[in-house]
Amino acid sequence: MKSIWIVDDDQAIRWVLDKALQRAGMTPTCFERARDVLDALEQDRPDVLVTDIRMPDISGIDLLKSIKQRATDLPVIVMTAYTDLDSTVTAFHEGAFDYLVKPFDVNEAVALIERACEHGRLQAGQAPAEVIAPPVATADYDKMMTQSSSRQMQEIFRAIGRLAPSKVTVLITGESGTGKELIARAVHKHGTRASKPFVALNAAAIPRDLLEAELFGHERGSFTGASAQRRGRFEEANGGTLFLDEIGDMPLELQTRLLRVLAEGNFYRIGGAQPVNVDVRIIAATHQPLEVRVEQGAFREDLFHRLNVIRLRVPPLRERKEDIGQLASHFLKVAANSLGVPPKQLSTEALAVLQQFDFPGNVRQLENFCHWLTVMSPAQRIDKNDLPPELMASLSFSSEPGRGGEAPTLTSGSLTGTAEAGSAYPSQQPVYTPATPQAVAFTGDDQQNWLDKLEQEVRQRLQANERDIMDHLTREFERIVLTTTLENCRGRRIDAAARLGIGRNTVTRKLKELGIEHI
Structure with a gap:
């Protein structure tokens, strides 16, 4: 039978896991103190060890370090009610199999322990690979809260712990103001490139004709005003991380150059004849649905797939209240x-x-x-x-x-800060509340199916010898659908586009055609 050791100073947690694991056909052994576990490891070892982080004698992280010095292949699951980014990442860096957040679903916890047992069996008899753990950054990430009660944010913390040590490309999506750049900085700070530069570039904030020079640099005399050679952001980030914010707004011609750099690892400065080799990890971010941009022909599909290796979605604040x-x-x-x-x-x-x-x-x-x-x-x-x-x-x-x-x-x-004279308001972009749309003149019982009402409306217009019926009804239909959806999405066009299954540019174009300009 599978031997599971549980270390937690909370008697209720020990009792719940003990009973659940027994029902699952495992043999649990419970410990109240971490020091007792270290003593027991001198005589025996379990298939899986589950430990709390905050305990009165030795912390779960310190226990994890001690266990990995004695039994590197022993799967250890860390659990805690105090989820924060640093402890999550530290747990993974120290070799934890996974992270269990309290309160947890007992069935999910048992399933996780079973996976850990299977992992341990696969590792048995194999020489453990050398693991070089990068230093854990201790910098305060300022605006980004490194602690969260949100399950979605805890999943992001867990993902950062797993992907930070690699050089895999990351795509971060989320609405404006959710902290995408701070997530990117966390990935960089907790990775092997933490001592190297983190360079950020907002593709939407730089004029189109200057963006290429910002990215790739230029040689002296390559264009009017280029009085000296200038390194671009790729060269500045060499060995480190380049964060490309609002990647969805990058012009198509630059997308082609970016794709070549990602594929080949080198580029030419503007006016240059010698290739420049760089080793850069790319983290991209956008508030736009890139799949929709690809369908519209505004974003290269091959570049999208090159960037979309690991995707992190940062939830809006309304989803993590x-x-x-x-x-x-x-x-x-x-x-x-x-x-x-x-x-x-x-x-x-x-x-x-x-x-x-x-x-x-x-x-x-x-x-x-x-x-x-x-x-x-x-x-x-x-x-x-x-x-x-x-x-x-x-x-x-x-x-x-x-x-x-x-x-x-x-x-x-x-x-907007201008609603009342003498009032001071926090700065924020306005939220659109559309006027009530003009309803189509339907007749009959209000409970009648809307398709029947539409048929009656068409018949009435035909009897009145009206012309361009299709155009008139289509405009009324689009007006109602767009304004109602925008009202439901608080005026956020990107959300409305996603709900309607059309592109954001299509929403903007339709609003202009319908004369709805007050957004």
């Missing part, structure tokens, strides 16, 4: 430090309002709110009434009769 309290506390401390004042704290009521808000600007918008609160809130304890006006407006809006408790939709003025 359990992190809002922790993020807000962090940003309030950051804002207080920058202003030289004591950090303020959120009341339970204020936090509840924040957690109801959709945050179209994601983590960046929450950070702006916290800076606003640090300056504008009169007391150290932030009450519900101290919150920015648009938050309170959203709360009132969602509780209006007939709204059914649906998520708030804000008007564009509520986020």
Whole structure:
């Protein structure tokens, strides 16, 4: 039978795993202290060891290090309720088989332990390969919270731990303001290239005619104004990581050059005759659906597949609302430090309002709110009434009769800082709330199938000898579908395009054709 050792100072965890593993036909042995495990390893060893991280005598990470010095091929599963990026990455670097986050599903935990047993059997009798663990970065990632209660963020932490030591290309997707660059920096900092340069380039922020020189550099005299040789971002990142932000906005001709560099590892400076060899890890990021861009012919399919080796999707803040309290506390401390004042704290009521808000600007918008609160809130304890006006407006809006408790939709003025004279608002792009579309004049019972209503409408227009019926009805149909979907997606065209199954450029073109310009 499979021998499983469980180390946790929590008696309830030990009891649950003990009973579950016995039912699965395994032989569990429970330990309350890590030191007892080290003593037991002198006489015996299990098939798998499951250990907590935070224990009173020896931490799970230190126990993991000691075990790997004695039995390098013993699968160790680390579990903790205090999930943070550094401990996750450290666990993987020290040789952990996997990471189990509390509270966990017992069946999933048993399945993970069974996989670890199978892994151990496959490793038995094989000489362990030498593992060179890169140093774990201790830098504070500032805006990116390295702790999260969100399962999605914990999966990202786990992925970083697995992929950081390699040089595999990574594609990071997510909405603006979710922290894609900070994820890229974490991948770099926890990898073998941490001591080498991390160079970032935003493809959407540099004029099209300058982007090529920024990427590849130029020789002296290669064009007007090129008075000296200049290295590009690829050369600056040699040996390290090049982060290409908003890769979806890169012009097609540069996509071709980028693909050649990725394939061959060298390039020519503008005006150059000698190839420049580089060793660069590429991490790309975009808020756009690249598959849609490929279908539209705006992004090369071969480049997409070259970049899309490992994909990390950073969830928007509305999908990880359990992190809002922790993020807000962090940003309030950051804002207080920058202003030289004591950090303020959120009341339970204020936090509840924040957690109801959709945050179209994601983590960046929450950070702006916290800076606003640090300056504008009169007391150290932030009450519900101290919150920015648009938050309170959203709360009132969602509780209006007939709204059914649906998520708030804000008007564009509520986020621009100009809605009321003398009001100071956190900076954020406006959110579009479309006007109610003109409905097609349907007749008959409201419960009648909409296709029957459409048939009646066509017959009425035919009887009235109307011309261009197809064009008129198509415009009405597109107007209703687009405005309703945009309202549902809080004005985010990229989300609306994804829901409708069309490209973002198509949404923009249709809105222009329909005369809907107020977005």
